[in-house]
Amino acid sequence: NLGVSAHIDAGKTTTTEHLLFYAGAKHKLGGVDEGTTETDYDPEEQQRGITIYSACVPFEWKGYTVNLIDTPGHVDFTAEVERSLRVLDGAICVFAGQKGVEAQSETVWRQANKYGVPRIVFINKLDREGADFYRVLEEIGPRLGADPVAIQIPVGQGPAHTSDPFRAIIDLIDMKLLTFSTQDAGRTVTAHEVPEDFLADARDWRNVMLEKLYMHSEEMMELAMEEKPIPPELIRKTLRDACVRQAIQPVVCGSALRGVGVQPLLDAVAAYLPCPIDRPAVEGCDPKKPDKKILRKPDPNDPFCALVFKILPAKTGDMFWIRVYSGKL
Numbered sequence: 001n002l003g004v005s006a007h008i009d010a011g012k013t014t015t016t017e018h019l020l021f022y023a024g025a026k027h028k029l030g031g032v033d034e035g036t037t038e039t040d041y042d043p044e045e046q047q048r049g050i051t052i053y054s055a056c057v058p059f060e061w062k063g064y065t066v067n068l069i070d071t072p073g074h075v076d077f078t079a080e081v082e083r084s085l086r087v088l089d090g091a092i093c094v095f096a097g098q099k100g101v102e103a104q105s106e107t108v109w110r111q112a113n114k115y116g117v118p119r120i121v122f123i124n125k126l127d128r129e130g131a132d133f134y135r136v137l138e139e140i141g142p143r144l145g146a147d148p149v150a151i152q153i154p155v156g157q158g159p160a161h162t163s164d165p166f167r168a169i170i171d172l173i174d175m176k177l178l179t180f181s182t183q184d185a186g187r188t189v190t191a192h193e194v195p196e197d198f199l200a201d202a203r204d205w206r207n208v209m210l211e212k213l214y215m216h217s218e219e220m221m222e223l224a225m226e227e228k229p230i231p232p233e234l235i236r237k238t239l240r241d242a243c244v245r246q247a248i249q250p251v252v253c254g255s256a257l258r259g260v261g262v263q264p265l266l267d268a269v270a271a272y273l274p275c276p277i278d279r280p281a282v283e284g285c286d287p288k289k290p291d292k293k294i295l296r297k298p299d300p301n302d303p304f305c306a307l308v309f310k311i312l313p314a315k316t317g318d319m320f321w322i323r324v325y326s327g328k329l
Contacts, residue, residue, distance in 0.1 A: 001067045001276070001323065002269060003084055005112065006094035007102040011124040015094055015256040015265075016068065022187065022263050023066070025059035056310075056321055064270045081108065085115045087309045087323035090273030092265065093249075094122050097131030097157070101139040109144045116280075119249050120268050121148055126166040127255040131157045137251060149212045150251045151239065152264065153205050155198060169253060169261050170194055172206040173232050178264065186259020210235075216242040236271055243272040282325045302326035 004019075006012040057068045069084050085091070091112055095105060112119060123136050133154050140148045155168040155177065169178045177195065181188035194202050210230065214221040217238040223230050242248040250272050254261015281295040282305065296305040304327030312319040322329065 001069060001087055001089045002273065003069050003088040003091040003117070004094060005081070005085075005091055005108045007096070007099070007104040007108070010094045010096040010099070010102075010105070011256050012094050015092070015122065015124060015262065018186075018256045018259060018262040019068065019266060020057060020059055021185070022259075022266060023059040023061045025057060061266050062270055064275075066269065082111055082115075083309050085111050085117055087307060088115070088117050089276055089279055090118045090120070090269070092122050092269065093119050094124050095136050095140070096128075097123055097126040097133060097136060097253075098128050100132075100136040101143045106144060109146070113145075116246065118243050118246050118272075118274055120243070120265070120272060121249050121251040122256075122261075122265050123251065123253040124256050126154050126157050126253055127159055127258055127260070129159055129162075131166065133157060133253050140249075140251075147212070147248045148251045149209055149239070149248045150205060151209060151268070152252045152261070153202065154253050166255060166260070169264065170198060170202045170205075171264065172202065172209050173235050175202060175206065178261075180258075180260045182258075186262065189263050212248065213238045213242070216247060240272045244274045244278050296326040299326055300328050304329060 004012050004016050006015075059066055059068065069088060093105070093109065093112070095101060121140060123133050125131060126133055137148055137150055140146050151172055152169050153172065154166055155170060156164040156166045158165055167179070170176070171178055171191075174191075175194055176191040177193070177198070179190050179192065180186040181190070210220070210224065213235065214224060217234070220230055220234060220238055223234075239248070239250055243250055250268055252261060252265050252268050254265065256262055277298045279298055281297045284294055284296065284305065286292040286294055296302055304324075306322045306324045306327075306329060308320050308322050310321035312321070
């Protein structure tokens with residue numbers, strides 16, 4: 001169960017729309033400005049260009065089933081945000097490359113801390129004037145009390161007319177340069193060797209990533225001390241373990257509107273965010289004895305326990321959205 005949260009205008013609905021498009025959950029890309037997106041379906045949302053209600057859209061990605069719960073970003077809809085966060089297993093936090101960490105980003109981050117939701121960070125809009133991936137990355141730690149770990153860096157930043165525009169991504173785990181085709185809205189991703197010009201920079205950032213991960217893996221630290229190469233599978237396993245424990249937040253980058261970096265973001269969701277059985281048991285109280293605390297493990301054989309987190313009124317009968325924590329319904 002995945003959520004996408006962000007400050008208003010960081011590109012949350014556009015990111016959501018592209019996630020659904022690349023995963024094949026929809027065949028045509030909608031636009032926020034045209035009001036044709038899958039998640040902001042309400043006239044009020046389309047008119048104001050903001051997400052108010054949480055919508056749930058399921059999709060498949062590389063053998064995983066993801067229920068995407070689109071959470072509002074606006075501070076006025078905190079109740080709706082909290083209701084969504086309670087049922088998530090993991091979240092993508094979107095930051096705009098030119099604006100960075102904003103006031104509402106802090107509110108949403110605190111709410112995710114409150115409900116213990118592991119996160120991935122997506123630094124978006126790197127094709128905009130004034131975008132600065134490294135500045136945003138630096139802001140996240142001190143302002144949000146987080147420990148971000150960059151697993152990608154951008155090649156160039158800013159719009160097409162600048163001298164060094166944003167045009168590709170370097171994957172620091174596999175040390176590959178990823179380009180995204182403009183012919184099919186970024187659907188075709190091609191991996192290349194990292195060009196000589198960017199190699200020194202990429203190696204430096206890879207070392208920064210590895211340094212942060214040594215604290216979370218003795219196996220990685222031993223390999224480093226013996227000066228042996230560290231296999232990508234071990235890096236991914238360490239990232240996942242630390243992310244699920246909420247010790248770190250993997251950071252990826254791109255421009256959702258241009259279709260750059262969205263598929264690697266989906267790969268990161270599949271690789272690093274927890275599935276329901278990775279989550280701790282939920283705690284509740286016995287309805288007959290309110291002072292008695294009960295734990296329910298994420299197991300179909302445990303007694304049934306669920307939360308109705310959304311009700312959609314309809315003429316044909318109300319729709320109830322339920323998050324099952326244990327047992328079967």
